[in-house]
Amino acid sequence: xxxxxxxxxxxxxxxxxxxxxxxxxxxxxxxxxxxxxxxxxxxxxxxxxxxxxxxxxxxxxxxxxxxxxxxxxxxxxxxxxxxxxxxxxxxxxxxxxxxxxxxxxxxxxxxxxxxxxxxxxxxxxxxxxxxxxxxxxxxxxxxxxxxxxxxx
Numbered sequence: 839x840x841x842x843x844x845x846x847x848x849x850x851x852x853x854x855x856x857x858x859x860x861x862x863x864x865x866x867x868x869x870x871x872x873x874x875x876x877x878x879x880x881x882x883x884x885x886x887x888x889x890x891x892x893x894x895x896x897x898x899x900x901x902x903x904x905x906x907x908x909x910x911x912x913x914x915x916x917x918x919x920x921x922x923x924x925x926x927x928x929x930x931x932x933x934x935x936x937x938x939x940x941x942x943x944x945x946x947x948x949x950x951x952x953x954x955x956x957x958x959x960x961x962x963x964x965x966x967x968x969x970x971x972x973x974x975x976x977x978x979x980x981x982x983x984x985x986x987x988x989x990x
Contacts, residue, residue, distance in 0.1 A: 841892040842871065844932060859921075863928040870895050893933065893974035900929050933974045942976050946984055958989045 839847075845867055852861040874887045874895060887895070903922045910919035937945065949967040953960060964985050969978060 841889045841932065842887075845871075845892075848931070859924060860928050863925045866925075867896065867899065867929065867932070870899060890973055896929050896933055897974050900926050900933070903929070935975065937972065937976050942981060943984065945972060945976070946981065946988060950985070950988060955989055958986065961985055961989055964989070 845864060849861065849864045849868065852864055871887055871892060874891060878887065903926045907919040907922035907926070910916070910922065945968060946964070949955075949964045949971075950960075953963040953967050955961070955964050961982075965978065965982065968976070968981060968985075
């Protein structure tokens with residue numbers, strides 16, 4: 839079952855169970871995917887968004903909500919922060935399990951060996967290999983400096 843089908847099935851289940859919070863988050867996910875579809879059609883392509891792109895969209899949505907929750911907490915708006923954190927939980931239901939720091943380190947080492955990286959100039963190749971294999975499973979913003987340290 840692809841990501842769109844899983845999200846659609848979850849949306850129907852949320853409607854049937856009258857889970858308004860989950861339903862609103864699932865509708866936001868669907869809207870983000872449809873926005874990307876429309877953007878692709880505007881660029882001349884008629885292909886719809888694949889699972890890898892859906893994972894990237896979900897990852898961005900989680901990151902946005904984490905930033906919003908942090909800002910709400912700093913502003914003393916705890917009820918809004920809790921709403922953002924609840925949305926993160928719904929979104930994470932569709933993301934693959936996040937890798938542990940040890941697993942990320944092993945994946946970085948494997949990617950460096952796989953592409954034959956020897957200097958910092960090869961960082962792009964290593965990051966491309968990691969993104970191809972681990973989209974949605976690791977935070978590439980935190981992985982980049984790790985790759986840089988191991989190459990530099």
